[in-house]
Amino acid sequence: MIGLFLIVTIAGKRVALPASTVESVVEIDEIEAVPLVPRHIAGLFALRSRVMTVIDSSASVDGSRLERKDRTEAVIVNCEGHGYAILVENVDDVVQLTEPVMPCRAVLQPGWARVALGVIEIDDETLLVVDPAALVEGSEVSAAA
Template identity: 55%
Template sequence: MERLYLIVGIAGQRVALSTHFVESVVEIDVVTPVPLVAPHIAGLAALRSRVLTIVDTLAALDLGRMEQADVMEAVIVTIDGHLYGLLVEDVEDVVELNSGPTPVCAVLDAGWSRVTSGMVEIDGDALLLIDPAALVLGPSALAA
């Protein structure tokens, strides 16, 4: 069975997201901060007359915060019927693989370990397969 993966950059790493969750990739130019939200939530943005919760993926990994730029790339995902924008450093490509993910055979930092669901091999490189729902939950999920 063939599978599609979106390759993106997060925290200086090439990682994969299953396209099963991905609605689109967009550029976000305005993120409106929201008081009293979890620290990994950058704020809200509008996309095609819909409100998105914007997730700072670095903060979700407990690795700091992304620099706010004039235009930021975001992967739009649907989790439990809600739209989220995952801020990423870059978007590379969509690739098709004949095999599914394999277990991770390395020790990962706590943030990466919490959001990783396996590994995929792409062009000879082993990339972490990231669970978007775990990014949306953020580092507070470690305490749960």
């Protein structure tokens, strides 16, 4: 996997999302909560005329909930025909990489291991590459909560 990566902050960590999966980055103002859904589903959000399902990335990774002040920026992705807005704490940068994604050798926490695709090196910093589809899916823990 070579190419563009979007560097965002999820659950307090800087991670990379493959830019090819990302439609756009938007500001989110109002989220309509939805009862009786898994914990990582934050609600619904209207992006112009499209209804997006909002994903709480934090809940998806470690089961915690994003604070209200952090619910402002979202990455729009499309999974199996449905649009999702993945809430992220911060959108930092877009980087172009020439190196391929390397397998991750460290033992990750289960929540991270589930969403990780590999690691990339940027300016001496090692970043986890995260699969947006896995974030959308949510973990067993969050589903049970």
